[in-house]
Amino acid sequence: MAAVKATPKAEVTIKKDWCKGCGICVHYCPKGVLAMSENLKAEVKNPEECTGCGNCEIYCPDFAVSLRRIQ
């Protein structure tokens, strides 16, 4: 039986202009949704893993991460 892929609970978007690349959101994401990109800014790597816990939004010091619930 093929592994059932979890459906993401929320959609993460990152404002690249506001992100200063501190890496705090990547550290506090429990599912590894976020990663640092080559130009040292946060990027969404595994969007399907998101559980919508909201850590990234709360921990981002730059108001650069925002979540949207997926119905």
Place this chain on the structure above:
Amino acid sequence: MLQINVENLRMQKLPHIWCPGCGNGIALSALTRAIDKLGYDHDEVAIVSGIGCSSRSPGYLNFNTLHTTHGRAIAFATGLKIFKPKMKVFIVTGDGDCTAIGGNHFIHAARRNIDLNVILFNNNIYGMTGGQASPMTPFGRTATTAPYGTVERNFDIMELAKAAGATFCGRATAAHPRLIESLIVKAAQNKGFSVVEAMLPCPIGFGRRNKLGGPVEMMKYLEENSVRVQKAQKMSEEELKGKFVIGEFYNKPAPEYIEEYDKIIAKLKK
């Protein structure tokens, strides 16, 4: 944004000026969420600040805001509160602004028990002016004015506030943003002088000089070395060495300044 109400922010002023990984943004975001949770109207909230990194905060908040002179945030806020007692006043101040330049204002406002909420952004250093040691720089840490480590002991603001007469004291770190939020909510609900200390990482001004690593390492350091107040009561002094106690320290109502003042006026009018 799911948890942050963008109407509380002046979006046209963002992104803010703080360095990458600065904890001020985390505490600022907690403050906006706390005000949202309290359900205050935008017009009835006033944010007052002094000078420093943290004191840039009101510029990004969409409430009544007052950016004042160095150390005098509490003095201006006292005047504002007396003139408009219905206003919910939050003071955003830094460790240097509040405990050095504004130290006397702080202890006397606590003594009066005037209904103000001080949110102390403690980043252990004077960040904006170039990394000088503040009264809250921990003993032995390096700063531009203490190149071989500071030989002064740092303030424990919780003890200071409690001794001076504050009726609500609480501390949290940037690694516990939900605790900062809930402490601010409780502080606002307390009728009297409330102090919330937010211990924040300053990776550029403080961390780099003390070789504490980048923003993530500093956040881990705050997380690993913090102990809840309930747990700390069962620990010995030896075990608590180098740890920060977080949580609600003190919450005991006392006569509030403006209420007492109004009573005098009412009495004399008779």
